[in-house]
Amino acid sequence: MKRNRNVKIVATLGPASSDYDTIRALFEAGVDVFRLNMSHGTHEEQGERHKIIRQIEKDLNAPIAILADLQGPKLRVGVFANDGGEMLEEGASFRLDLDATPGDVNRVQLPHPEIFAALKAGANLLVNDGKIRLKVEDCSKEHANCTVIAGGVISNRKGVNVPDVVLPLAALTEKDRKDLEFACSIGVDWLALSFVQRPEDMIEARSLVQGRAKVLAKIEKPSAIEAFDDVLEESDGIMVARGDLGVELPAQQVPPLQKQMIRKCRKAAKPVIVATQMLESMIESPMPTRAEVTDVANAIYEGTDAVMLSAESAAGKYPIEAVTMMDNIAQEIEADSNYRQIIDASRQTDGSSVSDGIVAAARQLAEITTDIKVICCYTYSGTTARFVARERSVVPTLAMTPNTATARALCLSWGTRSVVTPVMDRFKQAVLNAVGQARLTGYAKKEDMILLTAGVPFNVPGSTNIMRVAPCDEALISVSDPE
Numbered sequence: 157m158k159r160n161r162n163v164k165i166v167a168t169l170g171p172a173s174s175d176y177d178t179i180r181a182l183f184e185a186g187v188d189v190f191r192l193n194m195s196h197g198t199h200e201e202q203g204e205r206h207k208i209i210r211q212i213e214k215d216l217n218a219p220i221a222i223l224a225d226l227q228g229p230k231l232r233v234g235v236f237a238n239d240g241g242e243m244l245e246e247g248a249s250f251r252l253d254l255d256a257t258p259g260d261v262n263r264v265q266l267p268h269p270e271i272f273a274a275l276k277a278g279a280n281l282l283v284n285d286g287k288i289r290l291k292v293e294d295c296s297k298e299h300a301n302c303t304v305i306a307g308g309v310i311s312n313r314k315g316v317n318v319p320d321v322v323l324p325l326a327a328l329t330e331k332d333r334k335d336l337e338f339a340c341s342i343g344v345d346w347l348a349l350s351f352v353q354r355p356e357d358m359i360e361a362r363s364l365v366q367g368r369a370k371v372l373a374k375i376e377k378p379s380a381i382e383a384f385d386d387v388l389e390e391s392d393g394i395m396v397a398r399g400d401l402g403v404e405l406p407a408q409q410v411p412p413l414q415k416q417m418i419r420k421c422r423k424a425a426k427p428v429i430v431a432t433q434m435l436e437s438m439i440e441s442p443m444p445t446r447a448e449v450t451d452v453a454n455a456i457y458e459g460t461d462a463v464m465l466s467a468e469s470a471a472g473k474y475p476i477e478a479v480t481m482m483d484n485i486a487q488e489i490e491a492d493s494n495y496r497q498i499i500d501a502s503r504q505t506d507g508s509s510v511s512d513g514i515v516a517a518a519r520q521l522a523e524i525t526t527d528i529k530v531i532c533c534y535t536y537s538g539t540t541a542r543f544v545a546r547e548r549s550v551v552p553t554l555a556m557t558p559n560t561a562t563a564r565a566l567c568l569s570w571g572t573r574s575v576v577t578p579v580m581d582r583f584k585q586a587v588l589n590a591v592g593q594a595r596l597t598g599y600a601k602k603e604d605m606i607l608l609t610a611g612v613p614f615n616v617p618g619s620t621n622i623m624r625v626a627p628c629d630e631a632l633i634s635v636s637d638p639e
Contacts, residue, residue, distance in 0.1 A: 157184070157218050158598050161486040162548075162571035164188040164462040166223065166429055167479055169205050170196065170470025178476070179205070180212050182469065183220065185476050186483035188567045189462065190220065192344070193470065194335040195227040206342050219560070219574050221346060221567035224339035225374075226332045228350025229325050231316040233283065234258070234265030241311025244288060244304045252281070252290075253299040266316065272297050274321045282317040283310055286403040319404035322379045327357035333364065340368040345564040347371050348395055353379040358390035370565050372429070376400035381413060384420065393568065394421050395464075399432040411454075418458045423504040425539075425546040427568045430455040431464035435481060439472035449485055456489045457498055459548060461570040499548045511543055511620040514609055518623050519547040522607050528625065530554050530599040532590040534580065534610040537617035538562045538569075544609070545569040551607075552599055556590060573597065580614045587626050595628060604628045 167173070167182055168191040179190070190209050192202045206222060213220045236242060237258040244250055244261070251263035254272070259265060266272075272295060281290040281302065288310055290302035327349055328336070339347060349361045352373045361371050372393035373380065377400070380387055388394060396417055402410050414430060421428035434452050435444045455463050463486075468478040489495050515533075522528045532554045535541045541555035548570060555566050555574040563574040575593055580586040590608050594600040605627050611620040 157216065158573065159186065159188070159483075161186075161483065161490050162552075163456050163460065163486045163490070164427075164568055164570065165479060165482050165486070166191055166431075166462050166464040166568075167469040167475070168193055168225075168464070168466045170467075172471050172473070173469055173475045174201070174205055174208075176208050176211065179208050180215075181476050182479055183212055183216070185479040187469075187479055188221065189223055189346070191223045191225055191348075191464065191466075192339070193225050193466075194332075194339070195225070196470075199335075199338050202338075203342055206344070210343075219563040219567055219576065221564045222344045223346040223348060223372075223568075224335070224344040224369075225348040226328070226335055226350055228327060228332060228374075229329050231266075231268055231271065231318070232313045233310065233316060234267055235312045236260065236264060236310075239312065241309050243309050244307045246304055246307040248304045248307070249293075250290060250302050250304055251299060252302065264310070266300075268316075269297065270324050271316075271318055272300060274318070274323050275300055276321065279318070279320040280305075282319065282403055284308065284314040286317065288314075317400065317404050319378050322353050325351070325353075326360070327351045327353065328361060328364070336361070336364055340365060344369050345561065346393070346568065348374050350374050350397075351377065352387060353377050354383055355386040355390045358387060362390070372427075375417060376404070378404055381405075384417065388420060388424055388426065391426065392565075393427040393429070393461075395429045395431050396460075397431055402432075414455070415458050418455075418460050419502060419504065421461075422459055422502070422546055422548075425542040427461040427542070427545075427570070429462040429464050429568070430458075430460045432466065434463055435465060435468050435478050438468045438474050438478040438481065442474050442477050444478075444481060449481075452482060452485045453489050456486055457495060459499055459502055459570075461545070462568055496550065503548065511540060511611075514620050514623050515540065515543040515547055518544065518607050518609050519549040519551075521623075521625070522549060522551040525605070525607075525625070527605045528607050529601075529604040530594050530606050532556060532594055532606050532608045533620075534577075534586055534590075534608075534614065535562065535566075535620075536614075538566050539617060540609060540611070540620045541566050541572050541574070542569055543620075545572050554590075554594060554597065554599060556593060573599075580610075583610065583612060583622065586610055586614070587624060591626055591628050600628045602629045 166189040167187040242261040252266040289306035370392035373391040374397040376397040469475040556577045558579045566574040
């Protein structure tokens with residue numbers, strides 16, 4: 157399905173979007189990647205959603221990417237004797253410990269010895285999404301005596317964030333390992349790893365995935381920011397998870413960090429998703445706030461590959477309207493002349509390989525030759541298509557691959573429409589097939605031209621070494637002519 161925009165839309169499925177008709181309507185409204193949130197729902201429910209997406213993919217003959225988002229460790233306090241919780245006053249003392257006795261206004265259990273092992277005096281603890289802030293005065297392996305810096309009501313099993321230390325916790329819990337294996341067994345295209353603190357977390361996840369899916373890192377911890385370059389190196393993509401990141405860091409630091417991460421991902425030719433609260437008010441309202449529209453717009457101006465809906469599409473009252481709104485925002489921003497100036501000015505490339513040079517030259521030639529309507533790139537692993545996406549060309553990109561998994565994974569990359577093609581073994585055949593696909597998908601007509609990039613020998617990852625301009629009036633091979 158041809159989109160009238162380049163940025164991609166990720167939408168989360170849930171109770172409000174689990175049947176065939178709704179999921180298909182979401183796709184037709186603009187969704188490119190469907191997210192399965194493994195924090196909610198059973199394997200049976202997520203498996204059924206997966207089946208529906210694959211059926212829609214078959215019915216519409218269009219690759220669709222599926223992203224499984226792993227929950228990660230959840231750090232929570234214990235329970236209170238008073239079910240309504242306790243009010244912690246600013247300046248008061250409060251103790252966290254391993255004692256399972258129900259808590260009161262003076263103390264509560266924190267059933268995570270790993271936290272106590274890593275804490276030091278002066279560290280901050282954030283409770284209930286940062287609404288309550290505690291400062292550690294002294295601690296041991298079994299307790300932490302704190303001062304309440306910002307007070308509020310603390311109640312049963314509220315979440316705890318520890319922004320100042322790297323915790324000796326694996327990013328993958330036992331639940332995550334089971335979810336990972338399930339997601340890979342049904343055939344998802346992307347896995348998102350939560351609670352990433354260090355590159356070793358990504359290395360461990362990739363060793364378990366064993367190439368069955370692409371793996372992206374959710375950046376939601378300050379330690380992941382500090383090690384971002386190394387985390388990016390070990391990842392296939394990045395999600396800027398602004399929810400927890402905005403809790404663990406001062407909120408004003410998140411926007412510049414978002415810009416920095418987007419630029420680094422683009423330079424590395426790895427897709428990046430901006431996520432969390434993008435159109436939050438549309439959970440209950442058919443229209444977003446002006447601030448939310450601006451937030452989505454800014455991410456697009458920054459050059460992100462994708463923007464994401466969470467509860468808006470999973471549990472909200474207006475899932476299709478939320479996708480439509482995001483699609484409309486993207487089209488409006490990309491039509492703005494300032495957008496193209498910003499994108500061109502932020503282009504970065506090392507130019508360190510033949511493939512880099514080929515795709516850079518392809519973008520330049522396509523943009524100065526008005527007869528060229530589409531860049532067609534043959535890719536086996538998806539690397540060449542991601543290099544083309546990094547260029548952020550005015551001319552659309554059609555990625556052709558014999559690998560279905562690659563076609564689906566590329567649904568997350570900026571401006572890339574992917575199609576599954578037969579295996580090519582001759583360059584002439586590849587040219588004719590590219591012409592046919594460009595016309596069949598509506599990107600070019602008989603009087604137009606295409607620009608083709610490919611690697612000879614074919615089907616060897618990272619071997620792009622040829623660029624050719626071809627007229628679209630050549631005979632077609634292995635594809636039906638729509639005219």
